[in-house]
Amino acid sequence: MDNKIREVVGNFRIDGTLVSAEENAQGNINSTFLLTYETPKGSAKYLLQKINSNVFKEPYLVMRNIGLVSKHIKKKLTEMPESGYKTLSYVATVTDEPMYTHINEAGEKEYYRVYEYIDDCISYNNFEDSENPEEVAYNAGKCFGAFHMLLSDFPVSMLAETIPDFHNTPKRFDALLVAIENAITNRAFECSEEIIYLISKIKEYSAIYNKLGRTIPVRVTHNDTKLNNILMSTTTNKGVAVIDLDTVMPGSVLYDIGDGIRSACANSFEDETDPEKIFLKIDLAKAYIKGYLEEMACSLTYDEVRCIGLSIRVLTYELALRFLTDYINNDTYFKIKYKTHNKDRFMNQFLLLKDIEKKACEIDAYVEQLYKDVK
Ligand code: GN1
Numbered sequence: 001m002d003n004k005i006r007e008v009v010g011n012f013r014i015d016g017t018l019v020s021a022e023e024n025a026q027g028n029i030n031s032t033f034l035l036t037y038e039t040p041k042g043s044a045k046y047l048l049q050k051i052n053s054n055v056f057k058e059p060y061l062v063m064r065n066i067g068l069v070s071k072h073i074k075k076k077l078t079e080m081p082e083s084g085y086k087t088l089s090y091v092a093t094v095t096d097e098p099m100y101t102h103i104n105e106a107g108e109k110e111y112y113r114v115y116e117y118i119d120d121c122i123s124y125n126n127f128e129d130s131e132n133p134e135e136v137a138y139n140a141g142k143c144f145g146a147f148h149m150l151l152s153d154f155p156v157s158m159l160a161e162t163i164p165d166f167h168n169t170p171k172r173f174d175a176l177l178v179a180i181e182n183a184i185t186n187r188a189f190e191c192s193e194e195i196i197y198l199i200s201k202i203k204e205y206s207a208i209y210n211k212l213g214r215t216i217p218v219r220v221t222h223n224d225t226k227l228n229n230i231l232m233s234t235t236t237n238k239g240v241a242v243i244d245l246d247t248v249m250p251g252s253v254l255y256d257i258g259d260g261i262r263s264a265c266a267n268s269f270e271d272e273t274d275p276e277k278i279f280l281k282i283d284l285a286k287a288y289i290k291g292y293l294e295e296m297a298c299s300l301t302y303d304e305v306r307c308i309g310l311s312i313r314v315l316t317y318e319l320a321l322r323f324l325t326d327y328i329n330n331d332t333y334f335k336i337k338y339k340t341h342n343k344d345r346f347m348n349q350f351l352l353l354k355d356i357e358k359k360a361c362e363i364d365a366y367v368e369q370l371y372k373d374v375k
């Protein structure tokens, strides 16, 4: 095992002897390792994460947000033990900090944190990994609905905006234009047809951002609601915990709903390249919306409800912009596994968007009817 990992984990309040550290390569941003310790009471697991400080410029603020939100959720969960929900708990360092700062050989700071491992759970990358996709989609919607509900009385102003303008669609679009202007390769030309389409849609897809703080309230939101950011019970398939709280910030629930459906209800992984396989499974999207509204319908404004369908398109559009921008910028943000990975991810989200646009009316009609029924 890496000596550096040993050295880093030695700074946390963990009992026992470290016996293994396995890398989990799923995230696109941070690096994660599953740690196993031997203790007199048996083996114990933890998650070690190196925070990507290129993305999270102020890791201490990230940990502060996470600490505040987790404490709030934990307190509320003690009043509802039957829910089965849990939340992330970090392990403090020996000096009682939420995070350990390591200075590497180049003299740069590296930030590490350790979470307690939540056992008997599974996180799905895509519904295809599960036996009952509709149940997974429904439970995913329910779990994020419950997450919003648990945080609905948390004072939004206490949270730092750890990545400013994270879901600011117009700014994401501007970033693409800047990337195109400054490009030193011909990567933008490879996607010129698609770029023309993206330009034609910016006005329509800025709608949620433009209404934020007006008819769409600012609430505590997760902002990265990929399906694999939910731990589900291995026995019941029900949501147990929402994880990856790095981007918990003030935002709109619509960002979370749209991103959740984009991720949980797509037929393929985000880097699938076969156009035939890239589409939204509408039945799964409906199941997700049902689960979500069962938890949150009473708390939403009518404008929020009306924009649920739109949010799926906006978040897919936005991620398409982000992957393409990173591709044109020569891959400085998302981790890539091969040279054209970001281009493939972009094309995937682009095709997914086109498919969701075709299904927009059906989704809107479903939301309208369901809202009447559950409210
Ligand atoms: C990143 O690393 P991961 O998978 O949790 C990204 C999300 C994207 C997602 C796309 C902080 O999330 O916004 O939707 O990749 N997180 C950040 O796969 O940028």
Ligand code: MG
Pocket (backbone or CB within 6 Å): 027, 029, 224, 244, 246
């Ligand atoms: Mg994340």
